[in-house]
Amino acid sequence: MGDWLVSAYDQNVSNDGDSLATSVEREALGLLRSLFGLPESFEGAFVSGATAANLVSLATARQWVMERLGHDVSEEGLWGLPRPVVLGGAPHASVLKALSILGMGRRSVEAVPCLPDRPVMDPKALESRLAALGGAPAIVLASAGEVNTGDFDDLEALGQLCRRYGAWLHVDGAFGIFAACSPAHEQLLRGLAHADSVAADGHKWLNVPYDSGIVFTRHLALQERVFRAVAAYLGQGPDLLHRTPENSRRFRALPAWMTLMAYGRDGHRALVERGCALARDLGEGLAASPHYAVLAPVKLNIVCFALRSGDAARRDRLLQALQADGRVHFTPTQYAGRPGLRAAFSNWRTDAADLPLILAALEAAASAPPAG
Known part of the structure; x- marks a missing residue:
């Protein structure tokens, strides 16, 4: 407004x-x-x-x-x-x-x-x-x-x-x-x-x-x-x-x-801490996955991760599958010499109920047979 x-x-x-x-x-x-x-x-x-x-x-x-x-x-x-x-x-x-x-x-x-x-x-x-x-x-x-x-x-x-x-x-x-x-x-x-x-x-x-x-x-x-x-x-x-x-x-x-003025110091503290908790929980879920590896410790609200195997082309196909699925959005990156993905939590509407959906979408995309 x-x-x-x-x-x-x-x-x-x-x-x-x-x-x-x-x-x-x-x-x-x-x-x-x-x-x-x-x-x-x-x-x-x-x-x-x-x-x-x-x-x-x-x-x-x-x-x-x-x-x-x-x-x-x-x-x-x-x-x-x-x-x-x-x-x-x-x-x-x-x-x-x-x-x-x-x-x-x-x-x-x-x-x-x-x-x-x-x-x-x-x-x-x-x-x-x-x-x-x-x-x-x-x-x-x-x-x-x-x-x-x-x-x-x-x-x-x-x-x-x-x-x-x-x-x-x-x-x-x-x-x-x-x-x-x-x-x-x-x-x-x-x-x-x-x-x-x-x-x-x-x-x-x-x-x-x-x-x-x-x-x-x-x-x-x-x-x-x-x-x-x-x-x-x-x-x-x-x-x-x-x-x-x-x-x-x-x-x-x-x-x-x-x-x-609307949310004050307490409201913004809650927003930041929720984003950090979601990033931490996503990192733990990915570490337990057979398909993904976390590339760096989760310090704040960002999770940097990669497929356990595969090159940049496979990573890009995974991102295309996630985009077609439409439930979650990730961006590509390169970290520690590996083609990776990046998740950043900051939107006030994202909460704990979204985490199972995120993990399910990632697992489905990684498990899907290659196109063509």
């Missing part, structure tokens, strides 16, 4: 004082900051999704790096300037896309070795690389909820290293940041307050319609140097349009605000 009202209202959320919309956005950001356990020093904005949130974060990080090197990239551009040092373990494709758009390039990411059998950075390997820079600025890309396994970088260890060596810590928390809602999982985010920028996504666990990302930063002045739009008709106030790539902005904060 909130999203319908946004379309009917059709208010441009750019300048403070034009309407109540900017006040609602600021309040929604404050509620989310509290929900995620971020300090009040973090300022935010709504953007179109986690990809845009990563873009805004890394544009701000780029400005920081270049100012450290004596350049104002927002005014001078990148031409002739040194390439920023970017370090990461297993960054999401949207982070690489943002680096491409920003002119830093996907290949700018230097791979930091990961811990054994986990897609997360080895803090000792990161410390070695940061120490070798001799004080030169760097951007460190961390994950709060890796896309295949739901695993988390050690944000406390990485944050301490970034503070010690003067690096920028960006945390991609598209869905994993909602672990903060659950006392059983909030420790996964220990150290989040060390971040310089954070990306989150409302259309995942917040369950609002698409076009709802959130970006937070401890360096609002830097962010506004990148995204400010100066024109007489735009005014000169501390307006939200100076925080994001868009001048004209949809009132995307309203559905999020209504959801937060």
Whole structure:
């Protein structure tokens, strides 16, 4: 209903004082900051999704790096300037896309070795690389909820290293940041307050319609140097349009605000914990199956698994059979050198009654004779 009202209202959320919309956005950001356990020093904005949130974060990080090197990239551009040092373990494709758009390039990411059998950075390997820079600025890309396994970088260890060596810590928390809602999982985010920028996504666990990302930063002045739009008709106030790539902005904060007010902290804790319980139970059911193997421990709400035998072609036939069956939907992935499948629980309508149906559909698809 909130999203319908946004379309009917059709208010441009750019300048403070034009309407109540900017006040609602600021309040929604404050509620989310509290929900995620971020300090009040973090300022935010709504953007179109986690990809845009990563873009805004890394544009701000780029400005920081270049100012450290004596350049104002927002005014001078990148031409002739040194390439920023970017370090990461297993960054999401949207982070690489943002680096491409920003002119830093996907290949700018230097791979930091990961811990054994986990897609997360080895803090000792990161410390070695940061120490070798001799004080030169760097951007460190961390994950709060890796896309295949739901695993988390050690944000406390990485944050301490970034503070010690003067690096920028960006945390991609598209869905994993909602672990903060659950006392059983909030420790996964220990150290989040060390971040310089954070990306989150409302259309995942917040369950609002698409076009709802959130970006937070401890360096609002830097962010506004990148995204400010100066024109007489735009005014000169501390307006939200100076925080994001868009001048004209949809009132995307309203559905999020209504959801937060309707369900509150307890409602979102229940939603997160139910999704995590379903993922854990699905992992146990698959481990007992003669047809499937779980490829990684279930950390949060994602189950990464594969057929016990067969190649990518067989996996793809299985996915086609599941799609034709119509009861459940999975996505393909590649993990630990194997063609796999990925299940992610976040929809508020999915509950324990769906689990037998999911397992039955998987067993039926795996047991069916090959087509043709």
